[in-house]
Amino acid sequence: MLTKELFRRPKNELENYNKHFKAVLPDVPNELCVLCPVCKQTLFTGSLQENANVCPKCGHHFRINARQRIDMMTDEGTFVEFYGNILSKNPIQFPNYDEKLKQAQLASAEKEAVVCGTAKISGFDCALFVMDPYFMMGSMGTVVGEKITRIFEYATEHSMPVVGFTVSGGARMQEGILSLMQMAKTSGAVKLHSDAYNLYLAVLTDPTTGGVTASFAMEADIILAEPNALIGFAGPRVIEQTMRQKLPAGFQRSEFLLEKGFIDAIVNRKIQKATIARILSLHTKGESE
Amino acid sequence: MSAFDKVCAARAKGRPTGMDFINNIFQDFVELHGDRRFGDDKAVVTGIARLNGMPVTVVALEKGHDTKEKVARNFGSAHPEGYRKALRQMQLAEKFGRPVVCFVDTSGAYCGIAAEERGQGQAIAENLMQMMTLEVPVVSILIGEGGSGGALALAVADEVWMLENSVYSVISPEGCASILWKDSKKIKEASECLKLTADDLLQLGVIETIIRESGKDFSKTYQKLNQRLWATLTKNRQLPTKELVTKRYNRFRKFGEIFE
Numbered sequence: 001m002l003t004k005e006l007f008r009r010p011k012n013e014l015e016n017y018n019k020h021f022k023a024v025l026p027d028v029p030n031e032l033c034v035l036c037p038v039c040k041q042t043l044f045t046g047s048l049q050e051n052a053n054v055c056p057k058c059g060h061h062f063r064i065n066a067r068q069r070i071d072m073m074t075d076e077g078t079f080v081e082f083y084g085n086i087l088s089k090n091p092i093q094f095p096n097y098d099e100k101l102k103q104a105q106l107a108s109a110e111k112e113a114v115v116c117g118t119a120k121i122s123g124f125d126c127a128l129f130v131m132d133p134y135f136m137m138g139s140m141g142t143v144v145g146e147k148i149t150r151i152f153e154y155a156t157e158h159s160m161p162v163v164g165f166t167v168s169g170g171a172r173m174q175e176g177i178l179s180l181m182q183m184a185k186t187s188g189a190v191k192l193h194s195d196a197y198n199l200y201l202a203v204l205t206d207p208t209t210g211g212v213t214a215s216f217a218m219e220a221d222i223i224l225a226e227p228n229a230l231i232g233f234a235g236p237r238v239i240e241q242t243m244r245q246k247l248p249a250g251f252q253r254s255e256f257l258l259e260k261g262f263i264d265a266i267v268n269r270k271i272q273k274a275t276i277a278r279i280l281s282l283h284t285k286g287e288s289e
Numbered sequence: 290m291s292a293f294d295k296v297c298a299a300r301a302k303g304r305p306t307g308m309d310f311i312n313n314i315f316q317d318f319v320e321l322h323g324d325r326r327f328g329d330d331k332a333v334v335t336g337i338a339r340l341n342g343m344p345v346t347v348v349a350l351e352k353g354h355d356t357k358e359k360v361a362r363n364f365g366s367a368h369p370e371g372y373r374k375a376l377r378q379m380q381l382a383e384k385f386g387r388p389v390v391c392f393v394d395t396s397g398a399y400c401g402i403a404a405e406e407r408g409q410g411q412a413i414a415e416n417l418m419q420m421m422t423l424e425v426p427v428v429s430i431l432i433g434e435g436g437s438g439g440a441l442a443l444a445v446a447d448e449v450w451m452l453e454n455s456v457y458s459v460i461s462p463e464g465c466a467s468i469l470w471k472d473s474k475k476i477k478e479a480s481e482c483l484k485l486t487a488d489d490l491l492q493l494g495v496i497e498t499i500i501r502e503s504g505k506d507f508s509k510t511y512q513k514l515n516q517r518l519w520a521t522l523t524k525n526r527q528l529p530t531k532e533l534v535t536k537r538y539n540r541f542r543k544f545g546e547i548f549e
Contacts, residue, residue: 087548092484092493095469142545149542171437171459173468176483177495180437180459181544184445187417188538195422211459213410214398214438219418233410233438234400242400252405262408 036060052269061226061269063206065108066115066132069165073273074119074128081117083150088112088143088175097174100136108134112143113168116151121163122277124284127155129164131212138168140212141175145182148216152189152200161199161280166217169235170210183215190219199283201276204231204254204263222279223263224272225254231263292480295487296462298454299433300396305507306365307334307349307392310432313511314518315340315347323374327407330371332363332399335378337387341519346382348375348443349392352433365434366399369412372442376416379423388426388522391443396461398439413442420445421541422534426525428518430500431455431487447525447537448497450517451487452510457495458485495544 034043039058048055052072053062064072070079090097105111113135119128129151131138138144148164155162171179193200202220206229213233217223225231232252240247250256257263267275290298298304311318315338323329334349352365375391382389398409420427429446435457451457466472466479484490487499500517503509525533 085549089546089548091546092482092489094482143547146545146547173460173465173483175545176459177457177485177490177493178545180441181495181541183438183441184417184421184541185544187414187445188421188541191418191421192538194418211438214413214442215417216414218408218411218414231410232405233398233413234405239400239402239405243402247402251402260406260408262411 034062054269059227059268061206061228063133063167065134066110066130066165069130070115070119070128072269073130073163073165073276074121075123078120079117079128080119081115082154083116083147084111086112086143086147088141090174091142091178092174092176094174094176100174104135108132110135112147113138113140114144114147116147118154118160121273121280124161124277124280126161126163126280127151127158129162131165131167133167136169136172137207138166138212139170139172139179140168140182140186140215141172141179142182144172145179145185148182148186149189152186152193155198156189156193156196159196159198159285161201161283162193163201163203163276163280164216164220165203165205166208166212167205168208168210168212168217170212180211183211186216187219190216194219194221199280201279203267203272203276205229207231209233209235218262224265224267224275225257225263226269226272227254227266229254231257291477292456292483292486292489293462293477295454296456296476296480296485299456303505304433304454306354307351307394307432309507310392310430310511310514311336311338311347311349313507314515315345318347321378324370324377326373327370330363330368330374331361332365332367332395333371333375335374337378340388340390340515340522343519343522344385344387345522346378346387346389347392348378348389350395350440350443352394363399365395366397367395367439367442368399368404369407369409372398372412372416375443376419379420379427383424386425388428388526389423389446390518390522391427391429391446393429393431393435393440393443393457394433394455395436395439396434397436398442413438416442417445421538424530424534426522426528426533427537428521430514431457431496436461445537445541447533447540448521449495450498450500451490451496452500453487453502455487456485457487457490458483 036055038060204225318338320336353359353362427446429444431451462476462479466475
């Protein structure tokens, strides 16, 4: 894998980012230093982690897993996980999918690509979903669709806001049409939650693409994004192949989406929790001063 | 026929396209253009018509017939404005209590710089969400290719039907082959793996029915569709709105088995 990475030239500038994210995984304690892929500075892993995995020199947001994000964004000891034991089947008997799932479980230490539950964010109750980039790049199959749907249904039933962090390569090919159906299923759950006057806040992180962008990621009432996150429907490589031209720098990055009017704000990870808490506080029900 | 044969049949030259279905199933079709936001996407045809007297809203992805028309219609690959145009018409249908019929035939939503700039993902997402609770009956029919999110954006319906030689898939066989085997030529193998034929999808419970075809003569198919649409739409019009919408939600809610 490492040698392969070494010889693999990125096909374009956009893909060049975040290639070294593996170094900050918590299960690699021997790595004392990390090279920032953007500013090329050598950083101490410890100081990087203390800085919310944001490069102190240039502000590059390193990719993090779902548990790290939950620790960072919720009040200590308040997170209660739901639906943690749901596992994928191989519904269309796709070749090698069972193996692929096992590998993903080992790589991510998660059972599937999204973690759901309830938590407090600076004292505010919310239902939460956090996707994990280390599980098949956060791709959405039946289990991801089911867990997202359930957390929205739970939040609707309890009149709670939903806070969701997305990171996904899109619908999961290995579950075929059933993955596609999850886009409709999750969208329906978001709609019912919304129709009951509940708040849904999404934070889009790098990368959020394909079927997740084209469903629940873009359906939030308030959409925040991390700086420089790749957000789009079609991936940059596919567009380059179709258009037969190089894409402009910054295309499909958070800043581009903000300019085009598709997200509400770009929020640095270090102030995300405070920002989310402030938005939640402005949506508390039945209280006005 | 193998899965790959079905893919070829769905894409075959000379296969009727969206407009042919509209013209042969409905009467008094009036085409209505534009999304009122950006422009008029010719990959999506929308309008109002009569189905044996009953006013209906019709939406179709249209690939075009000859080369000139195909280019003008972007080979049936819609931009965000196409999906927004469809949604605008569906919301008008809701206002006036007309059922909606969608014909799906696309290799996928257009992927390009302009489509991304104008929010392709957001446009599709919006349709999925709004169609789920649309308060009039909706039937979607796959008549050729059902390419991923671009097809689903017009297929959140009370019932989804497929023509015998249509396909519906999360990714194109070419895309699947190039990811799996790094070889886009292994389309045959990929077509099998994806379970994209009408028979597969009926078995998976993703569609309600398969509309049989009889060779190149589609007149019987149109007739059958006219009758089935009439039966389904008149039946669903009788349902209380809440029941109609709940049924649609539960239709999609059930998809996918899991271990728990």
